[in-house]
Amino acid sequence: SETVTRDDDGVLTVGGIDVKRLAEEYGTPAYVLDEDDFRSRARAWRTAFGDNADVFYAGKAFLSRAVVRWLNEEGLNLDVCSGGELATALSAGMPAERIAFHGNNKSVAEIRRAVEAGVGRIVLDSFQEIVRVAHIARELGTRQRVQIRITVGVEAHTHEFIATAHEDQKFGIPLAGGQAAEAVRRALQLDSLELIGIHSHIGSQIFDMSGFEVAAHRVVGLLKDIRDEHGVELPEIDLGGGLGIAYTSDDDPREPHEIAKALTEIVTRECEAAKLRTPRISVEPGRAIVGPTAFTLYEVGTVKPLDGLRTYVSVDGGMSDNIRTALYDAEYSVSLVSRSSDAEPMLARVVGKHCESGDIVVKDAFLPGDLAPGDLIAVPATGAYCRSMASNYNHVLRPPVVAVKDGQARVIVRRETEEDLLRLDVG
Ligand code: LLP
Structure with missing residues (x-):
């Protein structure tokens, strides 16, 4: 969208707020909606x-x-x-x-x-x-x-x-x-x-x-x-x-x-x-x-290079916040958004944390070769049919939707808590 820019350090800013601040305040993963x-x-x-x-x-x-x-x-x-x-x-x-x-x-x-x-x-x-x-x-x-x-x-x-x-x-x-x-x-x-x-x-x-x-x-x-x-x-x-x-x-x-x-x-x-x-x-x-108004902000966890194949980049969500790749073979893009990098691009696959090998968010993507745990990455165009089709698979908590506007952020759907999960469990 028009309000998405990068600052001098390569940090993505949306609606006047940078993603590092969003991640600090609201945690990851999060849907960030403009x-x-x-x-x-x-x-x-x-x-x-x-x-x-x-x-x-x-x-x-x-x-x-x-x-x-x-x-x-x-x-x-x-x-x-x-x-x-x-x-x-x-x-x-x-x-x-x-x-x-x-x-x-x-x-x-x-x-x-x-x-x-x-x-x-x-x-x-x-x-x-x-x-x-x-x-x-x-x-x-x-x-x-x-x-x-x-x-x-x-x-x-x-x-x-x-x-x-x-x-x-x-x-x-x-x-x-x-x-x-x-x-x-x-x-x-x-x-x-x-x-x-x-x-x-x-x-x-x-x-x-x-x-x-x-x-x-x-x-x-x-x-x-x-x-x-x-x-x-x-x-x-x-x-x-x-x-x-x-x-x-x-x-x-x-x-x-x-x-x-x-x-x-x-x-x-x-x-x-x-x-x-x-x-x-x-x-x-x-x-x-x-669809185009939101991206999903994830934190990179384990980065696992497989010789001659590709590097598996695991994020803190996955098919529970975006089932579309597994369900429809949907294609998404992804970028590093918490810093800039001059490292050589590497062939990557962005995967989630679920107990399922089909738990893929972005099937084929090039990401900087120096990608490391703690980096933030964003998957754009996740405003439609991602939060609405989200699940609690593996008792993973569904992410919040954070709306940004004029330098202000506001949670419009809060992150699920363990209490939310347990509330339905009888006995
Ligand atoms: N009207 C009717 C009667 C529909 O069944 C649908 C979508 C729409 C409107 C809106 O379609 P849209 O403009 O959003 O494409 N979950 C899938 C798509 C299934 C949509 C079902 N009906 C996905 O993630 O792509």
């Missing part, structure tokens, strides 16, 4: 679409009460996908009508709570859920705004585990075979549901806009079929999230305004061709807002 960067990315997304669209930040990427307040202040909406995320959002004052509730297996209790709270939309994910939500809304004497999530049959070019638009998977209702049209038919018949639109999310960490183009084309095709069959033009479409960010210098992400322009053009063009009123668009970026 609040100004977060806010400016959130704002860039909101302003990119002007008033023609709604931006729902995907809370699964990283959610805390501070984040909810920032989003609220910046005029973004929020996508939640569990009762826990919903509770966090509501407790931090996000107005319920600006919350969208997702998930392929929302429980009856979760649905009831969302309807009672008055969430702006529930994204229906199956035939059973159409009936379930309708029933609960009727019981509560209300009419719930809903979207139907469909799978458009696009192969997104990303890791299999994070691609979500092909049909053979658990999310959504397939467009194929008239299933989505049938879902719409049923939803329109139920008085306690107000069907406001169609939803499609094709996957994550996507750079190529062509998948979104195909998705938009097919969603608009469905809107047209709905108009022809029922005489109603649904007012909204949601194209999901999934926009890629730069994890390493090989990635070349697109800016929000380019994405907004491309999506708006596709939808407008498709609607004109189908003689439909252009629906209001919504998007759900998670990673693209929070």
Whole structure:
């Protein structure tokens, strides 16, 4: 981000605070999040679409009460996908009508709570859920705004585990075979549901806009079929999230305004061709807002050179604070941030402290050959899906999230303690 610099001794400074001070005050590992960067990315997304669209930040990427307040202040909406995320959002004052509730297996209790709270939309994910939500809304004497999530049959070019638009998977209702049209038919018949639109999310960490183009084309095709069959033009479409960010210098992400322009053009063009009123668009970026805003600060422990292979650099965290390398073969970069070094670079692998050989944070990296225990290293772009997917494996304590801004640091999620761990242990 813009506020990251190096001082004369090579010490990294972010938001006006140097990492040695952060490590002293808050310990390591720690996620260090640049609040100004977060806010400016959130704002860039909101302003990119002007008033023609709604931006729902995907809370699964990283959610805390501070984040909810920032989003609220910046005029973004929020996508939640569990009762826990919903509770966090509501407790931090996000107005319920600006919350969208997702998930392929929302429980009856979760649905009831969302309807009672008055969430702006529930994204229906199956035939059973159409009936379930309708029933609960009727019981509560209300009419719930809903979207139907469909799978458009696009192969997104990303890791299999994070691609979500092909049909053979658990999310959504397939467009194929008239299933989505049938879902719409049923939803329109139920008085306690107000069907406001169609939803499609094709996957994550996507750079190529062509998948979104195909998705938009097919969603608009469905809107047209709905108009022809029922005489109603649904007012909204949601194209999901999934926009890629730069994890390493090989990635070349697109800016929000380019994405907004491309999506708006596709939808407008498709609607004109189908003689439909252009629906209001919504998007759900998670990673693209929070991913680049944080890095993980680790202290180097054991440094183990293996002759002819590489040097294993162990840090004080690992797969418990970043599971993405083990899970998706994700690529990250890493640098020495507590000093400068003129030493020859060495081929390194940054690994954690867990009892597992797959506990790798950065698979291949060049680090200075004089790297030593006590040095601080930073892994950038860990704002999304690292703290939110963190675990207590090996009873390692989950790191804090420290927000920095204007020379001030503030803990927004504190470090876990042994008491936290033991609190759940009964007997
Ligand atoms: N909307 C829906 C319906 C989603 O399922 C997701 C992500 C998003 C929005 C936000 O996607 P984003 O813009 O953050 O890519 N844990 C994985 C990614 C799984 C994401 C699941 N859904 C990872 O670490 O890459």
